[in-house]
Amino acid sequence: MIEVKDITKKFGRKQVLKGVSFSANKGEITCLIGINGVGKTTILNAIMALTPINKGQILIDGEKIKKESFDKLTFIPDAITVLPNMTIADSMQFMRDYYKSWNEQRATDLLQFFKLNPTDKIAQLSKGNTAKVNLLLGLALDVDYILMDEPFSGIDMFSREQIADVFTSHLIEDRGVIITTHEISDIEHLIDKVVLLDEGVVIKQFNTEEVREMEGKSVVDVMREVYQS
Amino acid sequence: MKSYLKLTSFELSRFFKLYLVLIAITIISQIIGVIVYSNSYLNEMNKVIYEEQMPKAEFLEVYGRSSLFNLTQTLWFLGPIALCIVALIFYVFFIWYRDWFGKNTFIYRLLMLPTARINVFFAKATSIFLMVLGLIALQIVLLFIENMIYQWMVPNEFRTDMVVSQVIQNFHILDIIIPTTITKLILYYAVGFMAVFVIFTGILLERSYRWKGIFLGIGYCAIAAAVFVLPIIIQELLQKNYLYLVELIIIEVILGLFVAACSIWLSSFLLKHRITV
Numbered sequence: 001m002i003e004v005k006d007i008t009k010k011f012g013r014k015q016v017l018k019g020v021s022f023s024a025n026k027g028e029i030t031c032l033i034g035i036n037g038v039g040k041t042t043i044l045n046a047i048m049a050l051t052p053i054n055k056g057q058i059l060i061d062g063e064k065i066k067k068e069s070f071d072k073l074t075f076i077p078d079a080i081t082v083l084p085n086m087t088i089a090d091s092m093q094f095m096r097d098y099y100k101s102w103n104e105q106r107a108t109d110l111l112q113f114f115k116l117n118p119t120d121k122i123a124q125l126s127k128g129n130t131a132k133v134n135l136l137l138g139l140a141l142d143v144d145y146i147l148m149d150e151p152f153s154g155i156d157m158f159s160r161e162q163i164a165d166v167f168t169s170h171l172i173e174d175r176g177v178i179i180t181t182h183e184i185s186d187i188e189h190l191i192d193k194v195v196l197l198d199e200g201v202v203i204k205q206f207n208t209e210e211v212r213e214m215e216g217k218s219v220v221d222v223m224r225e226v227y228q229s
Numbered sequence: 230m231k232s233y234l235k236l237t238s239f240e241l242s243r244f245f246k247l248y249l250v251l252i253a254i255t256i257i258s259q260i261i262g263v264i265v266y267s268n269s270y271l272n273e274m275n276k277v278i279y280e281e282q283m284p285k286a287e288f289l290e291v292y293g294r295s296s297l298f299n300l301t302q303t304l305w306f307l308g309p310i311a312l313c314i315v316a317l318i319f320y321v322f323f324i325w326y327r328d329w330f331g332k333n334t335f336i337y338r339l340l341m342l343p344t345a346r347i348n349v350f351f352a353k354a355t356s357i358f359l360m361v362l363g364l365i366a367l368q369i370v371l372l373f374i375e376n377m378i379y380q381w382m383v384p385n386e387f388r389t390d391m392v393v394s395q396v397i398q399n400f401h402i403l404d405i406i407i408p409t410t411i412t413k414l415i416l417y418y419a420v421g422f423m424a425v426f427v428i429f430t431g432i433l434l435e436r437s438y439r440w441k442g443i444f445l446g447i448g449y450c451a452i453a454a455a456v457f458v459l460p461i462i463i464q465e466l467l468q469k470n471y472l473y474l475v476e477l478i479i480i481e482v483i484l485g486l487f488v489a490a491c492s493i494w495l496s497s498f499l500l501k502h503r504i505t506v
Contacts, residue, residue, distance in 0.1 A: 050340055050506040052437075070343040081338040083243075083331070097235055098342050123332070 001025050002047060002073075002145055002176065007056030009042055009200075016042050018200040019056070026144055026176040029167065029190055033182065033223060034197035040180035041078070044147045047178075048075045060145070071101045073145035076138035078153050080130050084123035088116055088133055095137055107140035110171060114162060128159030135163060145176040152183040160186050188219045196226055232344035236352030241359060244320065248360060251316055252367060255309040262305025263375045267382035270295045274387060289387070296389040297376050298396050301403060310406065313364050317357065321425055324353050325432045329506070336506055346500035347493070350433075354425050361421065365407055372396065416478070420457075423485050426492040427453040433496050437503035449495075453488045460484065 002024045009017040016039045024030040032040045045051040047058050049065045060069050082091035088111075096102045111118060114132040125133065131151060138146060152160045160183070166172060167190045181187070188208075195205045204226050211217050217225075273292065277283045283291075300306055328336040339349050372393045380390065397403045408414040430453075431446035438445055460480045464472055472480070 045506060048341060049501070050337065050504070052503050052505065067343055067345050070341055075337070075341060077334070077337050079337075080333050081335060081341075082333060083335055084333050094239075094338075098232060098344070100343065 001059075001061060002178065003057075003059040003062075004043065004047065005057045005059070007043070007046060007053045007058065009039070009046065009051070009053050016200050017046075017053070020197070020200070020202055021056075022195045022202060022205055024145070024176050024178045024193070027174040028192040029172075029177040029179060029187075030193040030195065031184070031187070031191045031219075032178065032180040032195050032197060033184060033219075035182065038197045039200050040197060041149050044075060044077075044149050044178065044180060047147060048073075050075075071099065072143055073147065074138045074141045074143045075147040076134055076149065076151065078150040080122060080134045082122060082133075082137065084121070086122050087119055088122065088125075088136075089118035091122060091133065091137060092118070092140075095140065099141055101142040103140055103142045106142070106171060107136065110136040110140055113166070113169070113171065128155040131155050131159065131163065135166065139166065139171055143175065145178070146172070148177065148179040150180055150182075152181055152186055164190070184219055184223070191219060194219055194222070196223065198227070232342065233348040233352055233355075236342075236344075236348055237355045237359075240324070240352050240356035244324075244356065244360065247316070247320075248363070251309075251313050251364070255313060255364070255367060256371065258305050258309040259371055259375060260378065262303055263300060263378045264382070265305060266300045266303055267295070267379055270383060270387070285386070294387055294389040295383055297372075297379050297391055297393075298389075298399055300375065300379065301396060301400050307402070310368070310402075317361060317364075320360075321357060321428050322432065324357065325429070325436070329436065334506065340500070340504065340506065345497075346504075347497040350429060350493075350496050350500060354422070354429060357425055358418075358422055361418075369393070369407060416482075419482075419485060423457070423489045423492075426489050426496070430492040430496045430499075433499045433504065437499045437505060439505070453492065457481070457484050457488055 004020060004022050006019045006021050007017055008015065008019055020039070020043060022030070032043060034040055042051060046053045047060075047065070058065065060072060063069070082094060086094065092107055092111075095107075096104070114129075114136060116129060116132060116136070120129075122130065122133065131153075135148075135151060138148070151163055155163075164186045167177075167187060179187070179191075184191075191208050193205065193207055196203050204222070206222065208219055211219075211222055274288060277288050277292070278285060328334075328339060340346060342349070376391075376393060376396075380388070391399075394409055397407050397409055404413075405417060408417050427450055431450045434446040434449055435442035460472075460477060464470075464477060
């Protein structure tokens with residue numbers, strides 16, 4: 001389980017996170033929702049120790065993040081994290097070289113699933129294909145947790161659908177996913193848990209199944225209620 | 230260790246094209262330099278001896294014998310060395326900043342590798358060190374080749390033959406770049422390596438604390454430099470000849486190790502706990 005406990009983060013004088021707490025379990029898709037600048041990316045960066053927090057604690061399966069944790073979790077940021085002069089095959093080789101958790105079979109499956117050409121250069125890919133390569137490099141790791149930052153941001157409808165299909169495929173299996181997005185419609189039916197953020201605080205978190213069954217509301221309904229009030 | 234070696238090889242490959250350009254410029258410029266220098270000396274000689282009818286002995290008295298040492302004072306020879314030094318100094322900064330400000334944010338990938346983050350620091354430092362050593366090795370080989378070309382071109386009676394080590398020893402700049410004793414080599418390059426560690430730490434301070442980090446980084450570099458040169462300043466200005474040279478070297482070695490260790494510790498701390506992508 002990933003536990004985020006009462007974390008605060010300031011950038012200069014601006015307090016971006018004000019005591020955010022939530023947890024994400026293995027086998028569940030947890031979605032962080034909020035408008036731009038609300039601190040969603042900062043939370044993911046903090047989980048990956050890519051930005052320091054001022055207060056609070058983040059635990060991965062009960063332990064603070066350390067180098068071994070990177071074989072347990074992967075982060076797929078909204079921008080690609082390999083060099084532009086690499087080909088897709090080069091970037092896969094790079095990952096293979098460094099990560100024990102690299103799963104060759106899954107990488108090949110993803111390559112076919114996204115219909116990508118391994119000899120294409122990263123710099124020459126369309127935005128949609130760049131996002132797919134980014135996903136491929138993250139998802140091909142045999143890890144327990146996947147963090148995704150805005151995977152649908154700025155890409156075309158067909159690519160969005162293809163990426164959304166990943167969530168229902170064997171490629172995710174029973175891994176824990178934390179995803180940030182404001183394009184909720186693409187994956188609304190797939191989410192297990194929602195954490196609504198506003199101005200650096202968690203204003204509501206709920207289990208989507210419970211809300212659907214007990215209150216008859218969709219995620220978007222709850223979002224409307226919360227944000228419009 | 231495996232990750233460190235792989236990262237070092239990866240860092241070297243990232244600079245490889247530019248490195249080849251530097252090597253090519255150095256080779257071309259210095260070889261052309263030998264030819265131009267030798268030709269201009271020979272032209273002068275022909276003009277004076279054959280056109281103005283000056284006897285050879287008088288010519289040698291007036292113009293002196295040519296030597297490889299004179300060639301090393303020319304822009305053809307020193308220009309590419311200066312270019313390589315500037316390029317590598319620039320690269321000490323660029324090697325970090327390109328990972329933040331490049332087209333793709335590669336720093337994410339580097340910091341998320343399942344290895345100690347200090348390995349990224351060591352890999353970058355090692356690649357710079359290896360690049361420097363590579364250029365030094367090239368320069369030594371080039372000096373031998375240049376000496377041979379020079380001896381082919383200028384007749385025996387008009388030149389003063391020097392072995393490469395004499396050329397280096399006689400020219401202070403070359404003696405720093407290519408030390409002729411093991412002690413000098415270790416001292417000079419240890420100081421260079423320490424300086425790289427200090428600058429890297431300054432860069433990581435800036436990357437961790439941004440605006441405040443600029444001042445912290447500059448401050449750290451200034452303090453590290455001050456700590457390192459303090460005994461030399463005291464010796465030179467206040468207590469002239471208070472210490473024997475060997476004592477001064479021992480103090481400098483200890484201070485150098487201390488500054489390097491502090492830089493590594495601080496960089497490791499910053500990379501683990503303070504760095505911001």
